[in-house]
């Protein structure tokens with residue numbers, strides 16, 4: 001009998017599967033069990049559940065940004081505001097018209113997609129830094145609208161939004177919401193993964209890597225850039241909708257330019273053009289301030305004088321960690337993970 | 352060689368194509384006519400405007416004057432992606448591949464215009480979308496076999512030798528299943544064996560697949576051997592068009608090239 005060494009495939013279907021080995025299927029199983037067990041294990045800690053919920057909601061928006069920036073090469077500094085569009089749209093539709101949550105979520109996705117595509121039009125002419133500035137302008141304009149159109153958004157007072165509910169079941173606690181967020185996060189991951197390994201995803205990467213070649217093989221640049229903006233904003237809108245119904249009250253600060261920058265940090269640290277990387281990067285950026293707070297908390301209570309310094313330092317350290325990451329892991333966490341995995345695949349003969 | 356594969360109808364025509372960049376005239380009233388099923392070569396010294404003519408044909412440059420007609424339809428002002436969809440594919444003098452992608456990924460991208468499933472199927476990747484992917488993957492594998500690049504199908508293109516990259520670029524162009532294939536110096540920088548392989552592929556594509564091939568090439572041995580007809584460009588002007596024999600006898604060509612010929616032109 002021949003010894004199976006490495007990974008063999010006998011059909012193209014197998015070659016195109018996401019999880020190619022039995023081992024990786026096993027680990028996916030373990031992961032699913034762990035994800036479902038998590039809220040039961042930590043049921044007592046609202047804090048931990050809140051962080052988990054935040055991660056899951058954020059992953060959806062981060063995936064959207066990575067599809068646009070990491071896969072298509074179109075930078076956006078307006079992602080925070082697009083999340084806001086989804087949040088306000090969803091809240092307004094529910095408050096005003098009593099549309100059920102799922103309807104609000106889907107409509108919020110589509111509304112945000114349209115808004116994103118409109119603000120994506122400059123990408124026809126603009127690249128790189130110029131596009132960054134144009135999307136920053138989108139951020140500023142939308143923020144202005146959030147603050148000013150009080151009738152819809154409640155302005156800086158905020159907008160009260162009822163919890164998500166499906167068929168009468170209310171997701172009104174961190175614990176309950178976890179399952180809703182998990183469902184949509186997993187769905188978003190699968191959809192993103194499918195997009196990038198099929199026709200539109202390949203076209204996105206073609207545009208990113210060499211737009212001349214993309215045109216020569218028949219990819220209409222402008223159409224696909226707009227599709228990328230649309231999909232990216234749809235993800236942002238869905239994430240915003242979930243966030244709105246989770247947190248219960250939203251104000252314009254939830255969607256300011258710092259949020260846009262945080263999302264860019266997530267995908268850069270996780271790995272541009274990597275779905276797994278997006279997940280790792282989101283976890284990292286959501287956890288980082290919490291870890292810094294956890295460290296600074298006990299220290300400041302024993303040395304009260306440090307409280308002020310620590311509050312200032314925390315922001316600084318946040319920035320520092322990101323800079324260190326960019327310097328030492330420019331390819332992102334996903335790349336590091338791949339290298340570790342490759343090392344073990346051939347272990348102990350890893351030469 | 353039996354020439355009945357070449358039809359009488361002109362599949363591609365250029366009429367008075369005039370293109371200039373600022374003060375530089377790259378093309379001055381170029382006329383040509385390519386028949387369906389032939390190998391049509393374009394020769395001429397560096398800077399004569401050969402690559403520029405390709406760029407006009409496939410829509411990267413729009414000429415100030417003149418028309419390009421493909422199968423009776425004017426394509427002069429169409430966009431490159433529209434022209435690709437109509438059935439014109441090309442390779443570049445300076446390879447334009449997706450260097451960070453594998454050979455397979457490059458070639459699947461070459462199938463773009465033929466893949467029909469929509470965004471929704473792509474997101475869910477089940478049923479029709481999945482079936483179609485597999486069909487296109489099979490087509491890609493056929494072309495991989497044809498061009499004898501099985502061993503590198505999963506390699507990142509940027510890591511391949513120059514000669515192999517040229518071959519992969521032709522492979523990607525073939526994935527479009529075009530009616531006309533434009534090749535820009537496909538054998539430049541290749542060793543003898545690679546050149547012979549490439550010649551064989553071009554002949555096979557032309558005779559077996561019936562594809563019309565436009566060829567820019569400096570190796571006169573190759574050109575005279577393979578072409579049904581050719582055109583000579585000199586400083587943006589077409590100074591001759593005809594069969595290899597006709598062109599070799601042409602006086603303009605003789606005066607333009609024989610004088611300072613070091614054996615590069617008119618055979619070796």
Ligand SMILES: Nc1ncnc2c1ncn2[C@@H]1O[C@H](COP(=O)(O)OP(=O)(O)O)[C@@H](O)[C@H]1O
Nearest residue numbers: 372375376377396397398399400401402403404
């Ligand atoms: N994008 C461009 N901008 C300015 N000049 C160009 C451009 N493309 C080609 N040219 C000029 O047009 C002329 C023909 O170039 P080219 O078509 O590349 O010649 P060939 O392929 O026959 O060597 C050259 O003088 C070249 O400098």
Ligand SMILES: [Mg+2]
Nearest residue numbers: 401402403444
């Ligand atoms: Mg040239």
